[in-house]
Amino acid sequence: MTMDPYNLTLILLVTLATFAMRAVGAVVMARVELGPISSAAFEAMPVAVLTAVIAPAVLTQGWPEAIAGGVAVLVGLRAPTAVVIVVAMATVAAMRHLLG
Amino acid sequence: MTAGKQEFLDGFRLVLPILVAPISFSFITGATSVQKGLSAFEATLMSASVFAGGGQLLALEVWYEPQAWLLVMLAAISINVRFALQAASVQRKINHFTPLQRWVTIATLTDPAWGMSEVRHLSRQVTFWFISGITVPIYLIWVFGTLAGALLGNLIDDPAKLGLDFGFIGIFIALALPFWKRTGALPVAVASGAVAIAAKLAGFAALYVFIGAMAGVAMAGFMAHRKAKRAQTP
Structure with missing residues (x-):
């Protein structure tokens, strides 16, 4: 059982930041009404963050990642999450083997 | 059967078909955590205390950058800010809980617990035991799945060869698709x-x-x- 002070500090900070999001929603945002523009901005956050993670990871690393990303999106239109994850990993592994 | 038991089972039956998602997600999170240099214990502790996979994975991406203390918080906030909206909505439906029940619900809020509570609220009052029926299995899977992923991830010497590093992107694509539509x-x-x-x-x-x-x-x-x-x- 190893514990590193650096890792423990960062784990604590991630825990606090995540809890703060849940708590702010329950304590503050449940009491205020957002206007149409700020609520549209808030609602767009998940898709904005997810796309900002996915697009560079898929489109700036090389062909195996780009192909696997495209295949995962197509499969994901029909298949459940677990299938998408497995297909993404299997495709990138196969493409790295073939192209790398 | 008591009312609470029935409520718990109602929640459990709803969450059962989607449990395959946290099983694979937690495993990847554990494997990724040890690849980034956390011990299996630290990885499991992180899952038990943060309990939000997207934020954990995104934070691990910037774990060793300069000013990591700030970047990990930014990572967690930017991906988890959706919880603020979800908690604001759930809070309005659980005013009849005891304060302890309310805080447990808010502190462990997940996408499925939020979504299923919203749907439940359309037909009847949401109870603490109903939400527990959703959250307890997810939490147990999350913690033990991370541990399993961390222990097995330690045994793999070249994770990129198996595409394990890309599992994280697969998860994010699966999460993003309903939003993209x-x-x-x-x-x-x-x-x-x-x-x-x-x-x-x-x-x-x-x-x-x-x-x-x-x-x-x-x-x-x-x-x-x-x-x-x-x-x-x-």
Whole structure:
């Protein structure tokens, strides 16, 4: 059982930041009404963050990642999450083997 | 059977078909955590205390960057800010809980617990035991799945060969697809994706996610602004 002070500090900070999001929603945002523009901005956050993670990871690393990303999106239109994850990993592994 | 037991089973039956998602997600999170240099114990502790996979994985991406203390919090906030909206909505439906029950519910809120509570609320009052029926199995799977992923991840010497590093992107694609299908999502996704790519290529190694996300959020605000203006001048 190893514990590193650096890792423990960062784990604590991630825990606090995540809890703060849940708590702010329950304590503050449940009491205020957002206007149409700020609520549209808030609602767009998940898709904005997810796309900002996915697009560079898929489109700036090389062909195996780009192909696997495209295949995962197509499969994901029909298949459940677990299938998408497995297909993404299997495709990138196969493409790295073939192209790398 | 008591009412509480029945409520718990109602929640459990609803969550059962989707448990395959946290099983694979937690396993990847554990494997990724040890690859990034956490011990199996630290990885499991992180899952038990943070209990939000997207934020954990995104934080691990910037774990060793300069000013990591700030970047990990930004990572967790930017991906988990959706919990603020979800908690605000759930809070209004659980005012009849005891304070302890309310805080346990809010502190362990997940996407399925939120979504299923919203649907349940349409037909009847949401109870603490109903939400527990959803959250308890997810939490147990999350913690033990991370431990399993961390222990097995230690045994794999070249994770990239198996595509394990890309499992994280697979998860994010699966999470993003329902959002991408919504009307109005395309301009937001294009703005955040394009700006994130540009920021990454420009050398913002750790901040590109945040920069791209802000561009997407600005686009959403701009579209709402234009729509409001149009409604004013018919």
